[in-house]
Amino acid sequence: GAVVSQHPSWVICKSGTSVKIECRSLDFQATTMFWYRQFPKQSLMLMATSNEGSKATYEQGVEKDKFLINHASLTLSTLTVTSAHPEDSSFYICSARRVEGGASDTQYFGPGTRLTVL
Amino acid sequence: GQNIDQPTEMTATEGAIVQINCTYQTSGFNGLFWYQQHAGEAPTFLSYNVLDGLEEKGRFSSFLSRSKGYSYLLLKELQMKDSASYLCAVKDSNYQLIWGAGTKLIIKP
Numbered sequence: 001g002a003v004v005s006q007h008p009s010w011v012i013c014k015s016g017t018s019v020k021i022e023c024r025s026l027d028f029q030a031t032t033m034f035w036y037r038q039f040p041k042q043s044l045m046l047m048a049t050s051n052e053g054s055k056a057t058y059e060q061g062v063e064k065d066k067f068l069i070n071h072a073s074l075t076l077s078t079l080t081v082t083s084a085h086p087e088d089s090s091f092y093i094c095s096a097r098r099v100e101g102g103a104s105d106t107q108y109f110g111p112g113t114r115l116t117v118l
Numbered sequence: 119g120q121n122i123d124q125p126t127e128m129t130a131t132e133g134a135i136v137q138i139n140c141t142y143q144t145s146g147f148n149g150l151f152w153y154q155q156h157a158g159e160a161p162t163f164l165s166y167n168v169l170d171g172l173e174e175k176g177r178f179s180s181f182l183s184r185s186k187g188y189s190y191l192l193l194k195e196l197q198m199k200d201s202a203s204y205l206c207a208v209k210d211s212n213y214q215l216i217w218g219a220g221t222k223l224i225i226k227p
Binding site for chain 2: 034042043044046091093105106107108109110111112114
């Protein structure tokens, strides 16, 4: 099966610090990875699409200077929340698109990272 | 605009059958996905439909009617562990996933 890992699983930090979250596809190459944010009892919200070797595409309303995304290899994408504030506290989930041919490409999700900013 | 509708919450009894509906209006269609998400965890892939009809996978089945913009997820022989949110997502003409808000399924003994 397709496995995606995320690290760390949870993090607590002080306001103003930066937090880096890693997303890895363990048994397949992912040219495209996605970063989502999910607030309690709400659906997934796409933050950005990360393509290997190029700049990420951010959704409307997501600050690219605050949420830095780097997709340096076919198996690793990182999200850095810079100068985190309490309102950034959320569940951050990455997914990696496994290429299965055309429209059937499936996204496989990492386990998520719970960020709490004090 | 693009829209995915599914019921907010459903309740069913252990051992029974439940059907979770999803209707969609999107710019283009390149497949419909169902994901299961337990509280505090990331979603896991359940099924994919791109052609009309029923796809069966064990206790779970998913149906699609493209002309009606409609899908359902059918869960049979419900178990307590099936208590979760079920997310419907449609891949649009840009191959972007458009997500529904999810249906919280509560299983009672």
